[in-house]
Amino acid sequence: MLKVFLERLRQGYRTSAYPLEEPKLPDRLRGLPVIDQAKCASGCEAGIESCPTSALGMKDGKLELDLGRCLFCGECERTLPDGAVRFTPDHKLSARRREDLVLRGQELALAGALEGEMHRVLGRSLKLRQVSAGGCNACEADVNVLTTIVFDLGRFGIQIVASPRHADGILVTGPVTENMKLALEKTYAAVPSPKVVIAVGACAISGGPYIGHPEVHGGAPSVVPVDLFIPGCPPHPMTILDGLLRLMGKIERKRAAEVVE
């Protein structure tokens, strides 16, 4: 017993101070990409071909990057003219609308809180049922890690629950395989209304690396209505946490402050 106490003392206090303090993230983290259209003057058409998921495109002579398809592989940093796309370690990536994820050089419209009655019911306590529908276990693992002492999801009133009947919504990972479609639909139907759907990772948003495969359905939006999109392959746990807190309106004020800047 004494050993248990001694070890407890040695292991120390490990819960991160987020969101009061900014998280410490690795310098090489590929978070929010920044587009500089001017750098495309010398031609970006050739470089966009190298994108594995066609997340890059040219529209009206402008470079577009779809965060919903992006694998954050960084390939375009190498193949496009220097500086046309640059990945920053900014972890804040979530959006409420699918079209907001398409970057053309504008500031990313980060997710806002649930509205009205939904916010009243779910803004302080959010119970989620996780459904992996073809996920590779990376998104799943970095959702799961939010329940550890480092992130301590419970302190925000968020909990992953065992049954859809106990849930306020589902958190979907994976491209939604044909073989999981029915199970996903049934799980969604089993959640009492009002309910939310959160798509975590490129697969769940768009199909990710499996876009176009006949064996998959192109992500959660192809099967259920999605309220929050959290990009990444997989998203950093801080990206996921940031998205969940924005949805609940817990860091909305900060977002507003950023918008004002």
Add this chain to the structure above:
Amino acid sequence: MSPAPLETRNAQAVPIADVPDLGDEEFRDAILTAVSLGSRVSALFGHPAGEGKLRLFCVLANDELGSLALLSRQVERRFMSLANDCPGVHLFEREIFEQWGVEPHGHPWLKPVRFQPPLVAAGARASQIGVANFFRVEGEEVHEVAVGPVHAGVIEPGHFRFQCHGEDVFHLEISLGYQHRGVERALAGGPDKRTIHYIETLAGDTTIGHAVAHCETLEALAGAEAPARAHAIRGIALELERLANHTGDLGALANDVGYLPTASYCGRLRGDFLNMTAAICGSRFGRGLVRPGGVAFDVEPARSAELQGRLARAMRDIRGATGLLWETPSVMARFEETGTVTRETCEKLGFVGVAARACGVGRDARQDFPLGMFRFSQVPVMTWHTGDVFARAFVRALEVESSGKFIDGQLKALPAGPVLAALPERAPDRIVATLVEGWRGEVCHVALTDERGRFSRYKVVDPSFHNWTGLALALRGQQISDFPLCNKSFNLSYCGHDL
């Protein structure tokens, strides 16, 4: 006398034409003889050979000799099943039947593996997920418990059927396929710009293991070698992956028996190891790090020094966290003699990785078929003999120790030079089999190239493919309430199996 299998080495490309093409009896005899002499089947798969024929390729691995052997056989509609004499191939044969509609005649039970659409239309059956002729124990007091595909935790989907008598499990049947995304089909014709991303997401928690196997495969086909510094960084990343996952598993095992101190320490420490991988390449899972010809990120001296400090602190903490497990009688009472798999079963069915080493079988590709840095820096093989949950936990803890030492050694003596080399063209009409010891066990990739050096077939065998049967057998005679604990002690991949 029939031609002998083609002897080869790990990650060595040989002309497909050199692989002996045997008759039905010869093929069968060659495999059974090799297995009786200590080899095991690492891969057995079909590849269309034109004119409605399918060519079966078999990769035999001899752990003791460190050699691989290749053989093949052309079949039309059916071939003689080996599953009754060599149970380790039962799932491979079911896979061949499902993918190509070619029947392994005499197979004890040809159930679907992934409920996937056939790779060729002709002769194959369509199947609907979860609809199969499941095994049933009949009797008045026997009942069936079915769980999944959606489970209670944050976990991938799979379907489990328990045949129970009260709390006792007679038999567990595991039915997978829910994660099938068509990866093998899509890999054929590559490599292209998506290939590395398919590889990195075959089993997302084994990104490095699969990416190293893939890149070694490509390098073998190109007749080139990654720079020494790249090999060292790949080795570091592979062992960090092992550290993170083993730590997570030890924590999860503690959690499943309600021992929360270790559960919470390991939950944090797993993240610390993932963050070290992120410090190298920006991704906690090592996405974007391993690339054909080397690695995409260097570990500069300052980064290396910082990593050494972080590693030392994490190793101290993990030792303290796991040490508590072995000293707590309530934990040991739940771990010991739960979910036992015998050494005999392990050898018969060809389990790999931690599951095999916990049965006292010293099977470890880092030692038996070393590639990259493991040719120069050996990692000792850790075994335990009891085959139970305790053994699988204890082997992990031992491996955590040795992985930590390996990483520290590599960081302190990184070879000088570049980390990435351009690869020449891939050789046409070659076959290469590559084994890498991922954290779960042997990752096997087999590539066949066409006349232009493109993949005409790319076969992936995740360690889980060999080991799922082990979990089913571990449950026999156990309490159904021990399932979570047994399951965690194997912690197998669904997506790696389902592809």
